[in-house]
Amino acid sequence: METVITVCGNADQACPMFPGQMNRHHWGFDDPAHATGTEEETLAVFRKGRDEIKRVFEAYAEGRRDQAKTAQTA
Numbered sequence: 001m002e003t004v005i006t007v008c009g010n011a012d013q014a015c016p017m018f019p020g021q022m023n024r025h026h027w028g029f030d031d032p033a034h035a036t037g038t039e040e041e042t043l044a045v046f047r048k049g050r051d052e053i054k055r056v057f058e059a060y061a062e063g064r065r066d067q068a069k070t071a072q073t074a
Helices: 039-073
Strands: 004-005 022-024
Touching: none
Parallel strands: 004 022
Antiparallel strands: none
């Protein structure tokens, strides 16, 4: 395993430790399950969380691709 990414609340402290060297990241996101309001308002909160997670993970993946390209040319 090369990378462990946790995304919820106390997962950074509660998740088990993994042996060896690895990239470990914790990106906390608001839990949309706590959203209140109309169905439409609640759905908007879930969509906002989905979009935020997508942006963060796509940015992370792009950075990893850039690292791989740099390593190949070095």
